[in-house]
Amino acid sequence: MSLSTHVLDAASGRPAAGLAVRLERADGSVLAERHTDADGRLEDLPAPEIGVHRLIFETGDRSPFYPSVTIEFRVTDPAERYHVPLLLSPYSYSTYRGS
Structure with missing residues (x-):
């Protein structure tokens, strides 16, 4: 299994670099802390085990309204690839399960 994310700044039309x-696990245990690369990607996240996890994006310097965005997701099959993109703008965000 692998876990990755890609953050795009929808207002500027650019990747959210840095x-x-x-x-985190659902219990709050931190598994990794990273910064997105120049293309707004994180490919080297540790593969989480079966269960509920969360990605917390520190968006305060990019959004005047959302200081952070938390996306909870459930891992059901450790053999699958999990890609969790975030599209961010100053007053909204969206996510989906990517491929």
Whole structure:
């Protein structure tokens, strides 16, 4: 299994480079803390086990309204690839399960 994310700044039409991202278990245990690369990607996140996890994006310097965005997701099959993109703008965000 692998876990990755890609953050795009929808207002500027550019990748969200240098954005702090934290991966946690549902119990709050921190599994990783990283920053997105120049393309807004994180490819080297540790593969989480079966269960509920969260990605926390520190978006305060990019959004006047959302200081952070938390995306909870469930891992059901450790053999699958999990890609969790974030599209961010000053007053909204969206996510989906990517491929």
